[in-house]
Amino acid sequence: MISNLRGNKPDLVVDVDDLMDYCMVLDPSQTSLIQALAQTAQDYIQDIIGDFLVATPITWVMAKGEMAQDDFYFRSFLSNGSGSFGYGSGGGQWINLPTGAQSIESVTAAFWGQGEVALVENQDYFPDLTTDPARIQLSFSYNLNDLYRNHSHMVVQYTGGIAANAASVPTGLVLAIKEMTKRMYKNRGADEIKLTNSFIDSLISPHQRFNFGGRP
Incomplete structure (x- = not known):
């Protein structure tokens, strides 16, 4: 990774x-x-x-390298979990950001041979800014099989800093x-x-x- x-x-x-x-x-x-x-x-x-x-705009890219083109390797970076967000809840995969975050501006995912897909907050992913580092949770409605098999990289644009x-x-x-x-x-x-x-x-x-x- x-x-x-x-x-x-x-x-x-x-x-x-x-x-x-x-x-x-x-x-x-x-x-x-x-x-x-x-x-x-x-x-x-x-x-x-x-x-x-100090808080600054941050771009974080998490990508698969040549040695990480299989299902098992990428799963090792994800963990099952569930959580409540406002009036809703979500269950899926938690991904820690590298730092704390004040806000998340966008999350996009790319697949081999295709363009980037913008993920929708509170639908495709749920942010949790109360933890340090901050984290996002992918929802079960997201096509996880495609994520594991065909996923190229994920880009998170957020504002973070101590x-x-x-x-x-x-x-x-x-x-x-x-x-x-x-x-x-x-x-x-x-x-x-x-x-x-x-x-x-x-x-x-x-x-x-x-x-x-x-x-x-």
Whole structure:
């Protein structure tokens, strides 16, 4: 199974003036360097935790590779379940999204030799945004036999991320960005710089995601 996550990385979530104070840098000519180092730290953290710090449009593609063209392999990524959604209920297959989600804009599926088919919310699939990661459930009305046998890939367009805005980013992650920025600036003349230490790792690790489109 091939899983691909795409989204626009957010702008720096830490105020540059706060960073200058935290790094004890008084020279205003160093502002651009501090900002660049902080952006590097933020991008590194997002890559490590597998999530975006601020809500952003995300495209997630779950596709079959050459080794996954059979029924059994694809079933291993799905699990039976049932759930209630508003005034209705659904039963079928749960699929975890890679991250939490504030909303799901669209879900499409493609079949070998055919074009993409748009799935209808609350008919072909049911979203559950209360869990973290968020998930969708395929309904029994969906042709599961075609999904298993002929399915090429599924694309989910959604809005996701840890915080609604920069001001809501968890304090630990903001502190990790500041510490990494300070560390890189202090050692800027070194041939090699270790980006993190045990303290920074302890700030990052609680937010790290270990599953990626797998079963709940």
